[in-house]
Amino acid sequence: MPDLHWTSARELARMLEAKEVSSVEVTEAFIARGNEVDPKLHAYLSTTAETALEAARAADERRASGEGLSAFDGVPIAYKDIFCTKGVATTSGSRILEGFVPPYDSTVVARGHGAGLPMLGKLNMDEFAMGSSTENSGFGPTHNPWDLNAVPGGSSGGSTALVAAGGVPWSWGTDTGGSVRQPASVCGLVGVKPTYGRVSRFGVIAFASSLDSPGPITRTVEDAAALLSIGAGHDPFDSTSIPHEAEDYLDGIDGGIEGMRIGIVDEFQGAEGTQPGVTTRIDEAYARLEKLGAKLESISLPSFEHGISAYYLVAPAEASSNLARYDGVRYAFRAAGDDIVSMMSRTRDEGFGDEVKRRIMLGTYALAAGYYDAYYGKAQKVRTLITRDLERAYESVDLIVSPTSPTTAFKLGERTSDPLSMYLSDIFTVPVNMAGNAGISVPCGLSPDDGLPVGLQIISRSLDEKTMFRAAYAFEKDFGWIESPESRPSL
Amino acid sequence: MNVATDLYETTIGLETHVELSTASKMFCGCEVGFAGEPNTRTCPVCLGLPGSLPVANARAIEYTIRIALALGCSIAPRSLFHRKNYFYPDMPKNYQISQYDFPLGSQGFLEITGEWGTKRIGINRVHLEEDTGKSIHVGGSGRIADSDYSLEDFNRAGTPLVEIVSEPDISSAEEARAYVTELRALLESLDVSDVRMEEGSMRVDANVSVALAGAEEYGAKVEVKNMNSIRSVGRALEYEEMRQRRALEAGEILIQETRHFDEKAGTTSSLRTKEFAFDYRYFPEPDLVPFEPDPAAVEAIQASLPETPATRRERFAAEYGLSDYDVGVLTSSRATSSWFEAAATVYPGEAKKIANWITADLFGLLNEAGIELDGSKITPAQLAGLVDLIDAGTISGKQAKRVLAEMFATGKDAADVAKEQGLEQVSDEGALEQAVDEVIAENPDAAEKVRGGQLNTIGFLVGAVMKKTRGQANPGIVNDLLKRKLT
Numbered sequence: 001m002p003d004l005h006w007t008s009a010r011e012l013a014r015m016l017e018a019k020e021v022s023s024v025e026v027t028e029a030f031i032a033r034g035n036e037v038d039p040k041l042h043a044y045l046s047t048t049a050e051t052a053l054e055a056a057r058a059a060d061e062r063r064a065s066g067e068g069l070s071a072f073d074g075v076p077i078a079y080k081d082i083f084c085t086k087g088v089a090t091t092s093g094s095r096i097l098e099g100f101v102p103p104y105d106s107t108v109v110a111r112g113h114g115a116g117l118p119m120l121g122k123l124n125m126d127e128f129a130m131g132s133s134t135e136n137s138g139f140g141p142t143h144n145p146w147d148l149n150a151v152p153g154g155s156s157g158g159s160t161a162l163v164a165a166g167g168v169p170w171s172w173g174t175d176t177g178g179s180v181r182q183p184a185s186v187c188g189l190v191g192v193k194p195t196y197g198r199v200s201r202f203g204v205i206a207f208a209s210s211l212d213s214p215g216p217i218t219r220t221v222e223d224a225a226a227l228l229s230i231g232a233g234h235d236p237f238d239s240t241s242i243p244h245e246a247e248d249y250l251d252g253i254d255g256g257i258e259g260m261r262i263g264i265v266d267e268f269q270g271a272e273g274t275q276p277g278v279t280t281r282i283d284e285a286y287a288r289l290e291k292l293g294a295k296l297e298s299i300s301l302p303s304f305e306h307g308i309s310a311y312y313l314v315a316p317a318e319a320s321s322n323l324a325r326y327d328g329v330r331y332a333f334r335a336a337g338d339d340i341v342s343m344m345s346r347t348r349d350e351g352f353g354d355e356v357k358r359r360i361m362l363g364t365y366a367l368a369a370g371y372y373d374a375y376y377g378k379a380q381k382v383r384t385l386i387t388r389d390l391e392r393a394y395e396s397v398d399l400i401v402s403p404t405s406p407t408t409a410f411k412l413g414e415r416t417s418d419p420l421s422m423y424l425s426d427i428f429t430v431p432v433n434m435a436g437n438a439g440i441s442v443p444c445g446l447s448p449d450d451g452l453p454v455g456l457q458i459i460s461r462s463l464d465e466k467t468m469f470r471a472a473y474a475f476e477k478d479f480g481w482i483e484s485p486e487s488r489p490s491l
Numbered sequence: 492m493n494v495a496t497d498l499y500e501t502t503i504g505l506e507t508h509v510e511l512s513t514a515s516k517m518f519c520g521c522e523v524g525f526a527g528e529p530n531t532r533t534c535p536v537c538l539g540l541p542g543s544l545p546v547a548n549a550r551a552i553e554y555t556i557r558i559a560l561a562l563g564c565s566i567a568p569r570s571l572f573h574r575k576n577y578f579y580p581d582m583p584k585n586y587q588i589s590q591y592d593f594p595l596g597s598q599g600f601l602e603i604t605g606e607w608g609t610k611r612i613g614i615n616r617v618h619l620e621e622d623t624g625k626s627i628h629v630g631g632s633g634r635i636a637d638s639d640y641s642l643e644d645f646n647r648a649g650t651p652l653v654e655i656v657s658e659p660d661i662s663s664a665e666e667a668r669a670y671v672t673e674l675r676a677l678l679e680s681l682d683v684s685d686v687r688m689e690e691g692s693m694r695v696d697a698n699v700s701v702a703l704a705g706a707e708e709y710g711a712k713v714e715v716k717n718m719n720s721i722r723s724v725g726r727a728l729e730y731e732e733m734r735q736r737r738a739l740e741a742g743e744i745l746i747q748e749t750r751h752f753d754e755k756a757g758t759t760s761s762l763r764t765k766e767f768a769f770d771y772r773y774f775p776e777p778d779l780v781p782f783e784p785d786p787a788a789v790e791a792i793q794a795s796l797p798e799t800p801a802t803r804r805e806r807f808a809a810e811y812g813l814s815d816y817d818v819g820v821l822t823s824s825r826a827t828s829s830w831f832e833a834a835a836t837v838y839p840g841e842a843k844k845i846a847n848w849i850t851a852d853l854f855g856l857l858n859e860a861g862i863e864l865d866g867s868k869i870t871p872a873q874l875a876g877l878v879d880l881i882d883a884g885t886i887s888g889k890q891a892k893r894v895l896a897e898m899f900a901t902g903k904d905a906a907d908v909a910k911e912q913g914l915e916q917v918s919d920e921g922a923l924e925q926a927v928d929e930v931i932a933e934n935p936d937a938a939e940k941v942r943g944g945q946l947n948t949i950g951f952l953v954g955a956v957m958k959k960t961r962g963q964a965n966p967g968i969v970n971d972l973l974k975r976k977l978t
Contacts, residue, residue, distance in 0.1 A: 084542040203542040209777035239779050324585035325539045367772035
């Protein structure tokens with residue numbers, strides 16, 4: 001039997017169904033692997049091994065009586081610590097939420113429980129999902145299993161580090177400006193940002209409400225499609241949830257890309273800070289898509305160059321309001337103060353980290369009377385332009401491709417003193433959040449520069465995840481990298 | 492009014508907050524209700540817990556449209572919610588979900604009637620928002636600044652709240668009182684709120700400014716808060732108007748500020764000056780989507796609107812021939828109106844008499860007992876029965892007052908009470924003849940006068956018969972008998 005912890009969720013599901021292995025055995029294997037690698041990674045913020053094993057036993061009993069909750073009943077999972085979990089501490093990576101135990105499950109977690117996925121624990125992240133390296137966590141950084149001196153990307157870096165190290169088959173992250181795709185890319189994984197509203201935000205601790213999209217982080221495209229099928233679908237508790245029932249994204253995934261028209265963005269070519277090794281692997285990926293029958297053409301998205309600037313007005317503005325509730329009055333951390341005002345300001349001063357404070361100030365300023373039109377108002381107009389540019393582009397192409405990130409994983413501490421260079425990690429991913437459509441990052445090998453993973457981003461129209469998965473699957477299968485030992489970091 | 496005050500002009504605008512009586516809160520499924528154990532009607536949404544999201548209450552939107560239409564407002568074809576950002580411990584999210592530049596209703600009016608005739612007060616906007624929790628500041632003066640500690644109760648947090656903003660068309664405390672009275676009656680008739688000012692389900696804040704008559708600009712805007720009844724609206728604004736006039740007369744410069752009305756002292760005192768305006772950093776609520784009220788649904792609401800208090804007043808005067816006073820009392824609330832109409836239907840054609848019994852006698856009893864009409868034991872049909880009994884001559888008007896008091900106390904029918912108390916009039920001529928004969932015999936002089944044509948003396952003899960029968964004789968029948976025997 002191969003190492004269970006390098007086995008995909010789909011294969012585990014098949015083995016469980018065939019009674020080749022039990023959920024308890026699978027769950028124990030991942031707990032053991034987690035115990036082995038986490039001291040080096042610091043991916044977990046909290047572990048729930050005992051309840052996971054209970055859930056695994058229940059799954060085995062269901063399977064024995066032929067009453068499995070889903071095809072994946074008994075396949076374990078772990079969640080980014082941004083998803084509320086009933087009775088299990090949830091911090092969103094922030095000291096200000098230390099001690100907060102939600103009385104309810106987020107919809108994503110509830111659907112995971114509903115499918116019978118034992119939960120192994122909660123994973124590290126940049127504080128309130130603000131960052132691209134997981135160094136902004138209030139509980140210390142996570143390390144990249146490919147290079148323990150490098151970051152795992154962010155903000156869902158705990159999730160990508162653990163999945164990449166074989167500590168869990170899959171995980172849910174959230175993507176507000178690239179927070180699933182970028183860490184997936186630098187950890188050699190598949191990361192999906194679904195169409196905005198495809199997956200419920202209910203119980204997801206808000207960063208920027210109009211951009212936040214929960215998304216799967218997995219080793220294979222099929223697993224990503226399967227996990228999205230479990231978590232997606234209309235939720236009456238989220239008013240921005242799309243009124244569509246969940247689809248089976250595995251259905252038709254092997255349809256191939258013969259004749260598909262794929263656009264390459266002119267404005268992204270030679271973008272500032274793109275590493276040569278990244279360009280090499282991406283060009284190879286483009287060639288492979290062409291070899292598989294796709295028609296590549298260049299397209300122009302002139303508004304994309306304003307994506308980052310507009311994003312850094314919209315997201316902080318919404319965040320400044322979303323994070324106002326953390327004041328020490330009702331729950332979690334409270335600093336002592338002489339009166340209500342000093343208690344609130346000290347709580348926020350001591351509870352929030354620098355990056356969060358920076359964005360709260362930025363956002364407060366962007367919404368201030370007299371500046372609203374010049375900043376927040378204008379940023380929303382740019383957003384409309386990006387959406388229109390994309391709509392125009394999709395008149396001539398079915399998908400758009402680009403690198404996911406301009407660089408491979410950078411070293412811990414390398415960019416912490418330079419927020420702007422950190423922000424540029426998201427240059428290719430942010431426009432997708434601004435427009436609300438879907439994107440996926442698929443591994444396309446290791447960079448010849450530093451031997452670290454490079455990711456290819458495939459962007460679809462809104463609600464057209466199926467086409468996106470088809471292309472990603474065709475690429476992954478032909479490339480064959482994920483089957484090779486080269487795709488598994490040695491720790 | 493002295494000459495000096497006529498130099499000045501008062502401008503008042505009112506902001507009224509009304510809690511809607513929907514079953515559940517504005518953005519979650521928690522029950523809406525008054526009082527109760529603190530923090531028992533709460534959930535992750537109305538507590539603003541991390542990750543929670545609002546879902547708009549469709550019934551609350553419908554109620555708001557109802558209010559807006561009743562105030563003659565136009566309904567926004569597209570509306571949305573905004574976030575109003577400010578920190579306060581009774582606000583779970585530290586922002587309030589409210590409406591900003593697209594309120595559900597705008598450009599309406601409310602007519603008020605008084606010594607000034609009928610005046611139209613413009614309604615600037617009607618919008619929907621969520622209520623806050625309640626703070627209890629312990630120690631010090633009862634305000635947050637010098638308290639020892641504060642307690643928070645979030646039962647009220649998230650209750651749907653409609654804000655109705657008038658134009659600054661109100662020119663006196665008396666007009667303000669009339670506006671609030673009329674607005675409360677209108678809201679009550681719409682069945683959308685308890686409109687109880689004492690319990691805070693209807694709250695009124697005023698902006699008052701006094702300036703030289705004919706001045707091109709308004710004076711300094713003073714906001715007056717803490718007026719907890721219609722009476723205190725009148726008292727507070729009378730005080731504030733005079734305070735500003737006197738200050739101007741004394742050559743003082745008024746400043747923009749917020750003042751607190753002290754119910755006991757009957758005065759206002761400065762709460763805070765508005766040297767700087769709050770910046771609420773309004774922006775569209777990203778957790779909710781803009782919505783477009785369905786024109787057909789709006790039309791259906793318009794068609795289903797009940798009679799407004801103003802229309803009802805006109806109808807009561809025309810249909811029942813009631814005096815202005817009776818109309819005023821009987822239309823003061825929807826409950827009173829329907830109570831009256833129920834009684835008038837049971838005994839048609841005598842609405843005026845029924846109205847008199849309600850406004851004069853029944854309201855006297857209600858006031859004494861300190862209860863509302865719908866809390867009393869007497870039913871509209873029973874009151875109609877009482878009037879019927881008087882008209883039939885079974886009891887006299889004077890007796891009826893005693894009967895009513897008993898009915899009020901016990902909830903019994905008029906006829907039963909009259910029987911029990913032996914109050915029924917004797918109208919049988921045979922039974923009365925003996926007493927009439929005795930009275931004629933006992934009062935020969937008076938009888939002779941009547942015989943001689945002095946018919947006004949007959950009253951004296953009727954009185955004597957009434958006395959002899961301890962008031963039970965039907966005076967009409969006695970009168971007829973005497974006339975027949977003596978003329």
